[in-house]
Amino acid sequence: MTTTVPPGLAELTEIMAYADFATSASMSVRETLGLGSLHVGSTRALAIREDPSQFFNRAGGFGADGPITVDDLARVCAFYREHGVSQGSLMIAPPLLPPDWDATATKLGLVEGSRFTKLGCDIETLPTVADRAALDPGWRVGVVEAHQAREWATVMMTTFGFTAPAMIEMAASCVGAPNWRQFAVWAGERIVAVGSLFLNGQCADMFGGATLPEARGRGAQSALLTARVRAAAAEGCRWLVAETGVEGPGEHNPSLHNMLRVGFEPMYERTTWLWQA
The missing domain is CATH 3.40.630.30 (Gcn5-related N-acetyltransferase (GNAT))
Structure with missing residues (x-):
């Protein structure tokens, strides 16, 4: 059996789940948590200022609708900064990373964090x-x-x-x-x-x-x-x-x-x- 899930769709579905999970909350809950979201093209980002674990400060969907650009990534970094969180995660499937990724990551000050296994099935x-x-x-x-x-x-x-x-x-x-x-x-x-x-x-x-x-x-x-x-x-x-x-x-x-x-x-x-x- 060969998994044929397109990586862009796999990543987009994951971040849509997180974004929808959080933004289903009432306005009063969102205000209490300092919850904000960003949606540009296929990219979604989520920030929860009152989440000390910073787990929900995450962005994904990169590359689902075209090549990833520095502007796409910089926009997400600016979103985190504007929402006053100290750390945010960017989730990008390895097959979709730009060819000059090392230089791009350095330019934006991105560092490696934990690693995840992405799984799929038909x-x-x-x-x-x-x-x-x-x-x-x-x-x-x-x-x-x-x-x-x-x-x-x-x-x-x-x-x-x-x-x-x-x-x-x-x-x-x-x-x-x-x-x-x-x-x-x-x-x-x-x-x-x-x-x-x-x-x-x-x-x-x-x-x-x-x-x-x-x-x-x-x-x-x-x-x-x-x-x-x-x-x-x-x-x-x-x-x-x-x-x-x-x-x-x-x-x-x-x-x-x-x-x-x-x-x-x-x-x-x-x-x-x-x-x-």
Whole structure:
């Protein structure tokens, strides 16, 4: 099986998911967080001044509609500066980097940050995903409804270390939004794991998979991946994309191996390029 997701589409779908996730929040939540967004051509950028982790200060979609220019990149750096954040990430697929990238990165003061593995799959050529996840007896996976949004968001955001009430409210706001499908695993009446699917036409993004520490290793994320693959197929998507941290020597990344088991293939390793004030 060969993954054929165009890199530009893969990157655009990822950043659209992040931007839509954050900007679904109410104006009062956005003001509390100091949340701003930029949309120029295929490029999207997001800044959240009150996010101490700076994780959500990210930009992507570069090169999806034509060659990347210095002006494209400089505009994003200016956006970060204007929004008063101390650091922002630029996500660019290696096949789309300009030929003079080293000189461009130096000119803009960009430095290398963490690395991610970009994964993709063609849904039409995926092996059958029927019930390959051995979910604990008595646990179930299903779609999240509006009245469950707060619990769902709390599990997702606190698992990733985002405990501020406004950050949790931001996450809850995207439940039921038009391009989203949210899923959870319940142990009895309690949500113990979550995952989302963001729809971008023919391509969909696996977003925000998280499991409470005490519920790990019991099939929850595999069940959520399977549910989202089926949902993407039902929506008529051709491709699925996802990303996770690069697995270094001697390391084991459960998220990576869960996705490989479902049928995802690594597309490329992507360096995060950091702008710093």
